[in-house]
Amino acid sequence: GAVVSQHPSRVICKSGTSVKIECRSLDFQATTMFWYRQFPKQSLMLMATSNEGSKATYEQGVEKDKFLINHASLTLSTLTVTSAHPEDSSFYICSATGGGWYEQYFGPGTRLTVT
C-alpha cells in the first residue's frame, strides 16, 4: 500500500520559536496532501488542503500566517508552525492522495510540545 512518513515524530520547542514538520509520500506521487490537528482524546480536525505547486486552502478558523504549508513537490509537504505557543501543542497528522484516488493515506503523526 501507499506509505506516508512524517518527520519528526516528536518535537519540543520553546515558546516563540518556529518548527517545521515534514510529510513525505514514499512510494507514490501525492497530488494532494492534507494536514490535520488532533487534541488529546479528540477527533481529527482538518487544517488545510494543499495541491502540489499551488497555495494551500485553509479551513475556517485556521490562521494561514501561523501555520505555513508548502507543497513544493509531488512527494513532500511541510507544515511550519510559526511563533509557537503552548496552545499550539498538539498531535499533527498529514495524509496524502494520488491523482484521482479516493483514499487518503495517513502519516504516523508528529507530537508537538511547546514549552
Place this chain on the structure above:
Amino acid sequence: AQSVTQPDIHITVSEGASLELRCNYSYGATPYLFWYVQSPGQGLQLLLKYFSGDTLVQGIKGFEAEFKRSQSSFNLRKPSVHWSDAAEYFCAVGAFLMGGGNKLTFGTGTQLKVEL
C-alpha cells in the same frame, strides 16, 4: 455540510465477543464512507471504505461494515474481537475533490477496550 456522529464514546467488550460500532452520517449526495483505526500515538489505518455497489463491505482484520442509506448509517462490525483490536475507531465521510482524495469529516471516535 457533511457531518458524522459516533454515539458511543467508549465501548468495552470481552475478547471473543462480537462488536458493533455505530456511525451515522449527514451528507447531501451519495457519500464516500470510511472507517479508520488509530492506536495510541499513531496515525490512522484504513479498515474499509464504501463508495458504491454492494452495501456490505469487507475490510482488513476481519472487520465489515454495512451501508444503510435509509438509516444514514455505516456501522462497523466484527464477529469475534481480539485483544489487539483495542484502539480508537473513527468513522469518516468524504467529499470527493477534483485533485484527488476526499475532504474527510471525522466523527468523534469510539474508544474500544477489550477485556481478557
